[in-house]
Amino acid sequence: MTRIARYARLVAHKGRGGEVAEHLLAAADGLGGDPGCELYLVNSARSEPDVIWVTELWRSQADLDASLARIRGSKAVAAVMQLVREHELVELDLLGGKGPTAAESR
Amino acid sequence: MTRIARYARLVAHKGRGGEVAEHLLAAADGLGGDPGCELYLVNSARSEPDVIWVTELWRSQADLDASLARIRGSKAVAAVMQLVREHELVELDLLGGKGPTAAESR
Numbered sequence: 682m683t684r685i686a687r688y689a690r691l692v693a694h695k696g697r698g699g700e701v702a703e704h705l706l707a708a709a710d711g712l713g714g715d716p717g718c719e720l721y722l723v724n725s726a727r728s729e730p731d732v733i734w735v736t737e738l739w740r741s742q743a744d745l746d747a748s749l750a751r752i753r754g755s756k757a758v759a760a761v762m763q764l765v766r767e768h769e770l771v772e773l774d775l776l777g778g779k780g781p782t783a784a785e786s787r
Numbered sequence: 788m789t790r791i792a793r794y795a796r797l798v799a800h801k802g803r804g805g806e807v808a809e810h811l812l813a814a815a816d817g818l819g820g821d822p823g824c825e826l827y828l829v830n831s832a833r834s835e836p837d838v839i840w841v842t843e844l845w846r847s848q849a850d851l852d853a854s855l856a857r858i859r860g861s862k863a864v865a866a867v868m869q870l871v872r873e874h875e876l877v878e879l880d881l882l883g884g885k886g887p888t889a890a891e892s893r
């Protein structure tokens with residue numbers, strides 16, 4: 682079982698970054714009880730508040746896929762996408778480090 | 788006290804990404820006992836193994852500054868910089884989410 686790490690970068694329409702962040706923080710609350718989701722941290726870029734970065738860490742691709750299947754086509758996703766003019770994913774392989782679960786991934 | 792979140796992106800010279808990662812994993816081990824460092828996760832980009840991303844979370848700017856002061860001018864830093872042809876920092880404000888310490892940051 683291989684962890685999935687990724688960053689999502691969302692660029693909101695001008696002035697809407699705060700709303701995007703609120704939606705994503707609500708999504709994070711919804712993930713609170715999901716053992717497959719190990720990190721879901723919502724950040725804004727220091728000098729660009731309309732640029733939101735999410736740090737994600739999932740126990741496995743299957744856990745990520747299951748979570749995505751649960752929200753696919755939802756009103757919550759549509760609401761975020763309406764506020765966003767650009768989005769990208771940076772897909773990563775976690776090598777290790779200091780963190781709640783990093784040691785197990787080595 | 789405000790948390791400092793950031794991503795560091797390092798592009799290694801061709802074929803040297805693994806060595807860069809090894810240095811950063813050693814740095815993470817050195818941070819194991821530093822309560823100011825809450826996350827230091829070393830990742831490689833999924834499709835570009837010479838691109839290394841570090842996810843960092845620090846308790847405060849003072850903690851980050853103290854850590855940087857300890858390693859400034861060190862051989863370890865020089866060794867990494869010799870292997871790297873490009874580096875950038877994405878500076879973030881942590882808004883919250885799911886993670887070891889995210890709840891406190893809201």
